[in-house]
Amino acid sequence: MDRETKQTRMQAFEAQCRSQSVRLTFQRRVILEAALDLDNHPTADRVFETVAKRTPGVSRTTVYRTLETLVRMGVITKTPHPSSVVRYDPRVETHHHLICQRCDDVIDISDARLDALPVPDTSDLGFEVLDVRVQLRGICRRCRERKEERS
Amino acid sequence: MDRETKQTRMQAFEAQCRSQSVRLTFQRRVILEAALDLDNHPTADRVFETVAKRTPGVSRTTVYRTLETLVRMGVITKTPHPSSVVRYDPRVETHHHLICQRCDDVIDISDARLDALPVPDTSDLGFEVLDVRVQLRGICRRCRERKEERS
DNA sequence: TTAAGTGCAAAAGCTTTGCGGGTAG
DNA sequence: CTACCCGCAAAGCTTTTGCACTTAA
Secondary structure, three states, X not given: OOHHHHHHXXXXXXXXXXXXXXXXXXXXXXXXXXXXXXXXXXXXXXXXXXXXXXXXXXXXXXXXXXXHHHHHHOOOEEEOEOOOOOEEEOOOXXXXXXXXXXXXXXXXXXXXXXXXXXXXXXXXXXXXXXXXXXXXXXXXXHHHHHHHHHO | OOHHHHHHHHHHHHHXXXXXXXXXXXXXXXXXXXXXXXXXXXXHHHHHHHHHHHOOOOOHHHHHHHHHHXXXXXXXXXXXXXXXXXXXXXXXXXXXXXXXXXXXXXXXXXXXXXXXXXXXXXXXXXXEEEXXXXXXXXXXXXXXXXXXXXX
């Protein structure tokens, strides 16, 4: 994420902490900074490693707890992923995913046409739709090349 | 899943086992049957419980291993889910999801208009798209009712 | 000052692995 | 017959919890 966007996001977070009386601690700032720097849907552990490199002493537990706090605040999100590890996503704006069926890798893409999809009516289910995202499921380049090798 | 569809699926599985020389064991049949009977993206553990009720003696390990085998064969899929537990899905045809941002619940929906979405061009990324699915992210009925209570 | 947050250690899930015995083809 | 599969027990990861100490407001 570019420096300017990141700075804006950090300021928004700080403002939100003040307005919601969530304590603005050193750890929370560092953890959010690390999350904003990681693309590709980092796990809590990857965020922990990044934080640990920059400022040793922050505990793994705090990283786990803080990421959940940030999700509840709406500052980051959890992203659906086929795997037994929670994935976080610092991108909060609408975007879409390529999902490899073979290696479970998830790649971000942007596509204006997909952003403009009409929202189907789900009022009969009582579900309030806030955001529409598309998954393109298939086989990624690496897996395709590997498959061709074998044949 | 209705009896007829299930029977067709079981027969297709058996045929695939023969053609790919995958051993057709008692356990594999029972585990696939249980998975086909479970909606709502069962975890391996839920499949295990269902199998255990019907035919005690099948081990949890075998359920974990077999579900992975079925995924590799393309008989079932893993479905992306925001949580630290793998979710399987017996539905292999295109369908879409409502994802609740508050409780992480994932609800299946069918929508012909969404099925017909144009496939964006991903050839520059070397990604081969096989299927397009949509996530409608928002708040489910139960969480909305709970929120209103609080206010 | 004090309620909220943190670190540590330990517990609690979920999933995988190694291995001896069993079985489908 | 024999390569593949199963069950068991144990290990390996990821995530959560309880509690005493620290700190932002």
